[in-house]
Amino acid sequence: MHEMSLCEGVLHIIEREAQTQGFGRVKTVWLEIGALAGVEPEAMRFCFDAVMRGSLADGAGLEIIAAPGVAWCLPCGKNVAVSQLYDVCPNCGSHQLQIVGGDQMRIKELEVE
Amino acid sequence: MCGVCGCGEGLNHSHEHEHDPQHGHAHEHRHAHAHSHSQHHHHHEHALGPEHAHAPGLTPARMVQIEQDILSANNRYADDNRRYFGERGMLALNLVSSPGSGKTMLLTETILRLKDELNIAVIEGDQQTARDADRIRATGVPAVQINTGKGCHLDAHRVGHALESLNLPEKSLLFIENVGNLVCPSAFDLGEAHKVVILSVTEGEDKPIKYPDMFHAADLMILNKTDLLPYLDFDVEQCIRYAKQVNPKIRVLQLSAKTGEGMDNWLKWLRAELDLQGIGYA
Ligand SMILES: Nc1nc2c(ncn2[C@@H]2O[C@H](COP(=O)(O)OP(=O)(O)OP(=O)(O)O)[C@@H](O)[C@H]2O)c(=O)[nH]1
Ligand SMILES: [Zn+2]
Ligand SMILES: [Zn+2]
Ligand SMILES: [Zn+2]
DSSP states (O other), X not given: OTHHHHHHHHHHHHHHHHHHHTOOOEEEEEEEEETTSOOOHHHHHHHHHHHHTTSXXXXXXXXXXXXXXXXXXXXXXXXXXXXXXXXXXXXXXXXXXXXXXXXXXXXXXXXXX | OOTTTOOSOOOOOOOXXXXXXXXXXXXXXXXXXXXXXXXXXXXXXXXXXXXXXXXTTOOOOEEEEEEEETTHHHHHHHHHHHHHHHHTTXXXXXXXXXXXXXXXXXXXXXXXXXXXTSOEEEEEEESSOOHHHXXXXXXXXXXXXXXOTTOOSOOHHHHHHHHHHHOOOTTOEEEEEOOSOSSGGGGOOXXXXXXXXXXXXXXXXXXXXXXXXXXXXXXXXXXXXXXXXXXXOOOHHHHHHHHHHHOTTOEEEEOOTTTOTTHXXXXXXXXXXXXXXXXXXX
16 A cells, blocks of 8 residues: 555645645645556545545545556567556567556646635 | 654754755745746646635635656655765665565575675564564664554655664665565665565465566565475466566576575675675766
8 A cells, every 4th residue: 555655745745835836725636647657546546535634635636647558669669558567569479678658656737726 | 753854763863865955845945935936837827817816715726737756755865875875885675575475584594694794784664563673683783673654665764764873884785674565665766776576485476477566676586485396386487487577687596595595696696786886886
């Protein structure tokens, strides 16, 4: 359940931004979570509500934007779509894949007041 | 308690990372109100009217772009730790596994073989007890216990505090024994040179594809408890194939912490990696 720490990381960033950007309440939080980031969206939602309780984002909505997994295949010399870290290249069957997208977990934007 | 971060550590530490202007403690950033908002981020107002024209009790909503990695705070602490290790020519290894793989036994056996030759210390991550740290201290090397409570992994900030209290000599070998958990620690960079994943042969050969994140993040896999192979139907070749499927670059060592079989190669790897740290490349 590292989703709990991730949500604490989100709250930490929000609190800091509230100081620098001058907002008091957060209504909605948009996160971008890659398919290969090892994050369970359902666990994230569960932890999000618990971690935000009593904070300036108490009761805020959580929007999760899914980002697809992309890997660079060495034999093919191009990017291919993958959905798991153990996937093989869909073109050539190689394991020589380097993840180039879909491992991110980012906070994108906030709706605040 | 650490007054900078309120993190519960009771040390007179210098908190090296507090000088980092990016370090995310909200109270350090109050001055930022003096700047225009646009210096930080681009705002696009929504249809709710200008933000300064609000009537009492009615605050207009607006969108704020943030675009930050959720792990950015952890990663900055990890960079501090990495710099600390680099400046001292230290080798730090982050040992990860499921519970009971034999991490602590591997450590105690390793320490007994190397402690006359090298400076060694251990940071022990444990949810509740100090048992593992006690086992390490019994070998005669310093160990710091980090109780994570409900937390299922170590983070770079707490490791940084542990480093302050250890105050290790140059060229030390530092083992960080993470919480027994094959999922969560994979996401948290501690500033280590390598994650080393320990898998025991009693766990089944499909662990690398069941927990791909960890095997993807590790540079070395240690297959422990090989003394038990005659009694099991664990397929070593298949296990290694799975691990390389997840991470083509992963290296594999097979050993038994209990009988000592295969330990020599592990000790050679440790000495070689520690030598590499001593080169002092930028
Ligand atoms: N047969 C055999 N048993 C081993 C070996 N290494 C460790 N063990 C046993 O495995 C059990 C667990 O070992 P520990 O060293 O406590 O494992 P750990 O990974 O530190 O456990 P946690 O701290 O709970 O995650 C103990 O009973 C050890 O004696 C080995 O190489 N062979
Ligand atoms: Zn967890
Ligand atoms: Zn290919
Ligand atoms: Zn601190």
